[in-house]
Amino acid sequence: MQPEPARGRPGHNISMWGAPGSGKTTLLAALFIALARRNDDWKIIGSDPASSDYLIEKTNALSRGKVFPEASMTLERYHWTLIGPAPRRSGFWGRKAKPGPPTRIGISMIDAPGGLFGTGRRPAGAPSGVAAAADGAGDPRRQELLDNLEQSRGIVFLFDPIREFTLGDAFDHMHAPLTRLAERMLAAGEFLDGKLPHHIAVCVTKFDDPRVLETAEKRRLLTTDIDDPHGVPRVTSEDAKELFRELCQVSASGNADMVLNALDQFFHADRIRFFATSSIGFYIDRRTKMFDWDDFQNMLPGEADEDSRIRGQLHPINVVEPMLWLGQRLAAIRPATEVS
Amino acid sequence: MPEPDGDLNRKAVAQALASLGDTGHLSLVEVAADGVTAFRIHRDANGCPRGRSWSATWTDLAGERGWDADPDGIREAVLRAARVSPPTAEVILAAASPGGPRAEQALDWLRAAHPGAQVLRAGAPIAALVREVMVDDPLTRSYELVVMLADPGTDRLRLTSRRLFPIGARPGARTRVAVRCEPGGAYGTAFAVVTWQGPEPRLLSVQSAPIPPGRYEVTAELVRPGRVRFTGLPELSPDPRDWDRLVAALPDRLPGGTGPAHLVCAVEVCGTDDLVAERLSRARQVINRSAGELGGPLRVSLVAYAAHSYDGSAREFPVRAMTWQADAGEALDALGELEEQGAIARGYPYHPHAAQLEDMLALVVRRLDWDDPTPVVLLTVGGRSPHPPRTDLSGVLPCPHRHDWRRPLAALEQRPGTVLGAICDQAGDRAHPAWHRLGAAALAHLEAVDVHGLAADLGLVAPSPGHLPFPLLDETE
Numbered sequence: 174m175q176p177e178p179a180r181g182r183p184g185h186n187i188s189m190w191g192a193p194g195s196g197k198t199t200l201l202a203a204l205f206i207a208l209a210r211r212n213d214d215w216k217i218i219g220s221d222p223a224s225s226d227y228l229i230e231k232t233n234a235l236s237r238g239k240v241f242p243e244a245s246m247t248l249e250r251y252h253w254t255l256i257g258p259a260p261r262r263s264g265f266w267g268r269k270a271k272p273g274p275p276t277r278i279g280i281s282m283i284d285a286p287g288g289l290f291g292t293g294r295r296p297a298g299a300p301s302g303v304a305a306a307a308d309g310a311g312d313p314r315r316q317e318l319l320d321n322l323e324q325s326r327g328i329v330f331l332f333d334p335i336r337e338f339t340l341g342d343a344f345d346h347m348h349a350p351l352t353r354l355a356e357r358m359l360a361a362g363e364f365l366d367g368k369l370p371h372h373i374a375v376c377v378t379k380f381d382d383p384r385v386l387e388t389a390e391k392r393r394l395l396t397t398d399i400d401d402p403h404g405v406p407r408v409t410s411e412d413a414k415e416l417f418r419e420l421c422q423v424s425a426s427g428n429a430d431m432v433l434n435a436l437d438q439f440f441h442a443d444r445i446r447f448f449a450t451s452s453i454g455f456y457i458d459r460r461t462k463m464f465d466w467d468d469f470q471n472m473l474p475g476e477a478d479e480d481s482r483i484r485g486q487l488h489p490i491n492v493v494e495p496m497l498w499l500g501q502r503l504a505a506i507r508p509a510t511e512v513s
Numbered sequence: 514m515p516e517p518d519g520d521l522n523r524k525a526v527a528q529a530l531a532s533l534g535d536t537g538h539l540s541l542v543e544v545a546a547d548g549v550t551a552f553r554i555h556r557d558a559n560g561c562p563r564g565r566s567w568s569a570t571w572t573d574l575a576g577e578r579g580w581d582a583d584p585d586g587i588r589e590a591v592l593r594a595a596r597v598s599p600p601t602a603e604v605i606l607a608a609a610s611p612g613g614p615r616a617e618q619a620l621d622w623l624r625a626a627h628p629g630a631q632v633l634r635a636g637a638p639i640a641a642l643v644r645e646v647m648v649d650d651p652l653t654r655s656y657e658l659v660v661m662l663a664d665p666g667t668d669r670l671r672l673t674s675r676r677l678f679p680i681g682a683r684p685g686a687r688t689r690v691a692v693r694c695e696p697g698g699a700y701g702t703a704f705a706v707v708t709w710q711g712p713e714p715r716l717l718s719v720q721s722a723p724i725p726p727g728r729y730e731v732t733a734e735l736v737r738p739g740r741v742r743f744t745g746l747p748e749l750s751p752d753p754r755d756w757d758r759l760v761a762a763l764p765d766r767l768p769g770g771t772g773p774a775h776l777v778c779a780v781e782v783c784g785t786d787d788l789v790a791e792r793l794s795r796a797r798q799v800i801n802r803s804a805g806e807l808g809g810p811l812r813v814s815l816v817a818y819a820a821h822s823y824d825g826s827a828r829e830f831p832v833r834a835m836t837w838q839a840d841a842g843e844a845l846d847a848l849g850e851l852e853e854q855g856a857i858a859r860g861y862p863y864h865p866h867a868a869q870l871e872d873m874l875a876l877v878v879r880r881l882d883w884d885d886p887t888p889v890v891l892l893t894v895g896g897r898s899p900h901p902p903r904t905d906l907s908g909v910l911p912c913p914h915r916h917d918w919r920r921p922l923a924a925l926e927q928r929p930g931t932v933l934g935a936i937c938d939q940a941g942d943r944a945h946p947a948w949h950r951l952g953a954a955a956l957a958h959l960e961a962v963d964v965h966g967l968a969a970d971l972g973l974v975a976p977s978p979g980h981l982p983f984p985l986l987d988e989t990e
């Protein structure tokens with residue numbers, strides 16, 4: 174079946190929020206690899222050729238070319254379907270279980286240049302290129318972004334602790350679209366109980382960075398999954414909020430804790446979930462195949478004016494989880510139209 | 514008439530002076546038959562007591578109108594004449610006898626104004642007593658003589674000080690010091706005394722004279738606080754130079770020939786081609802210079818190191834000793850090979866800001882003969898930082914061999930007769946701290962190397978005939 178082009182794209186609209194360079198595009202690029210590394214049955218397929226091409230191209234650049242994506246200039250929309258294992262229907266009196274139809278979660282991802290989330294002022298130190306110049310409040314892409322946010326019911330919000338150490342503008346990039354979104358929702362009559370109808374997955378990105386990992390370690394937030402073959406340290410979703418709060422303490426502007434307040438103000442408590450995410454993950458030695466506390470950095474700084482590179486294989490952490498959580502929560506509210 | 518109170522008064526003033534700190538004042542006000550004398554004593558930066566005095570007669574204070582015309586005005590004038598500057602002043606009032614009614618009146622006013630003041634009765638003017646007490650004041654800082662010490666292994670010179678008088682010493686104290694004097698330049702040899710309080714010495718006095726080279730048994734005598742007399746030497750006279758000028762004249766090694774040496778040249782051979790060529794040519798200059806001038810035989814080891822590879826599929830160029838303890842000619846040949854080879858780009862993508870400095874140090878420490886007393890000079894020519902032994906916040910990936918640069922470096926720093934010099938292509942403030950330790954004896958910037966100066970600093974060539982501005986401590990007794 175051909176998906177209807179104009180409206181009613183199957184599944185749920187999920188949009189990505191985050192300041193420039195917070196890792197939005199890298200997260201999307203790592204999604205395919207992240208799914209491939211899981212040993213459950215989830216997979217991701219493009220729902221249209223452009224989205225499939227994107228998956229293939231970005232995945233290759235990341236895993237073979239060892240290069241990060243370039244800063245985004247345009248608003249990109251990708252339509253994917255997450256196909257998961259069938260829910261098992263338990264047989265009567267212990268008879269053999271019959272698998273049902275596979276779970277499908279359609280998602281439409283919107284990846285916008287981070288500058289569009291800003292206040293409209295050009296951030297200090299940002300390149301004065303075409304994109305930055307067009308980032309003014311009247312930028313048509315800004316309207317498009319808001320339209321999309323209004324239609325979506327799921328948000329992946331990327332909080333970049335490294336940027337927060339140095340620039341501290343996460344709050345600026347969250348508050349501006351949030352208030353505009355609330356305005357529109359109010360007008361549409363969807364802000365009745367004083368909260369937005371959206372679910373939000375807050376991803377603390379670049380968890381692989383030594384500074385972030387060290388913070389988590391100091392606060393004793395690290396655990397290892399018993400069945401993780403690499404023994405990689407992680408922070409559970411319950412503790413990720415604590416990590417977030419801790420990282421806010423060292424924010425350059427001191428505004429980061431206002432992000433927490435804004436979340437509480439605008440979203441239902443049970444619709445917020447935190448994730449400690451890394452798109453590239455930790456460096457895992459090919460021979461030992463184990464996480465090594467002495468040598469875990471997977472980023473290789475670039476020479477002179479080159480960009481950073483990726484050192485070893487990608488082992489994404491909490492990249493699929495926020496998507497699945499959003500997909501499952503949204504599916505529970507409004508089952509997706511099936512694609513075939 | 515005998516002075517029964519003389520000793521008591523001396524004790525009281527001495528005690529007040531002894532408890533005078535570095536910032537306060539001690540005020541002594543004497544009222545006598547003819548008027549008021551005020552003394553104000555403080556300690557200078559070296560802790561020596563310094564005093565001033567002011568005198569005013571009753572007529573000066575009362576003016577034309579006479580003593581009884583304006584009692585309030587005169588009271589004010591008397592208090593002013595006492596020159597007590599609160600609040601950090603301790604006050605002693607001394608009433609000379611016979612005093613007379615004006616003196617008694619003035620004393621009453623002063624007592625009322627300074628209720629905490631001690632009051633002494635003096636049979637004679639106290640000026641002489643104050644002076645004596647100041648001269649006899651025990652030292653509140655230790656006094657030390659500035660001397661130079663030569664390191665037995667390397668003849669490197671160190672500036673240090675030798676205790677002359679401890680805290681509490683009194684005039685008349687004597688100490689003997691054995692020194693050796695070398696030609697001292699225009700001013701001769703300077704006998705500089707410093708006081709110590711806290712971590713920094715402070716210059717107290719400098720006296721100098723041209724002194725024929727040789728060994729001297731010098732006696733230092735404490736004349737009074739702030740003044741030390743040296744005997745056993747030609748007569749010294751005050752030297753106008755301040756500390757900076759004195760130390761500017763300082764060579765860092767004993768004048769004279771240099772002996773045999775082992776020069777280890779470690780060169781970073783990654784980076785741009787130009788940079789690598791420049792580093793190699795600097796190493797060549799230093800080897801050439803040292804081979805030409807060194808008094809004894811020169812052995813040269815040449816070590817090349819590059820960047821670690823962090824790509825499993827790209828083998829790296831491991832650190833290697835091109836020659837070890839070879840003669841200079843062989844080392845120069847090996848240097849030629851490196852020059853032909855150019856910058857090592859093998860192992861890309863390697864880390865752009867770091868190199869195998871830690872592997873190089875480990876290799877040098879492993880290969881050096883630790884029982885050989887020949888002086889060793891390690892000259893490192895490069896600029897990148899070392900890799901840390903494990904992931905840290907620097908963002909530099911850890912050394913694949915987990916070498917920690919601090920360990921071999923500390924071993925070299927402690928090895929007797931070992932001198933560390935470096936030519937670094939990063940500006941001092943941008944270079945990794947390891948470079949400051951690698952260049953402890955001499956750190957030159959790649960673009961501006963005074964090759965002779967560097968080689969001299971490292972003891973590879975004799976320094977230009979210099980003078981020793983201070984006496985050398987003679988420890989041969």
Ligand SMILES: Nc1nc2c(ncn2[C@@H]2O[C@H](COP(=O)(O)OP(=O)(O)OP(=O)(O)O)[C@@H](O)[C@H]2O)c(=O)[nH]1
Nearest residue numbers: 193194195196197198199241244245286287452453
């Ligand atoms: N350590 C670490 N760095 C990351 C990770 N993901 C992204 N980065 C770094 O962040 C930079 C920006 O990533 P992008 O994915 O382009 O960020 P973006 O949010 O899409 O940026 P804009 O498109 O400019 O809004 C990359 O070039 C990397 O240097 C990660 O998982 N770990």
Ligand SMILES: [Mg+2]
Nearest residue numbers: 197198244245
């Ligand atoms: Mg992007």
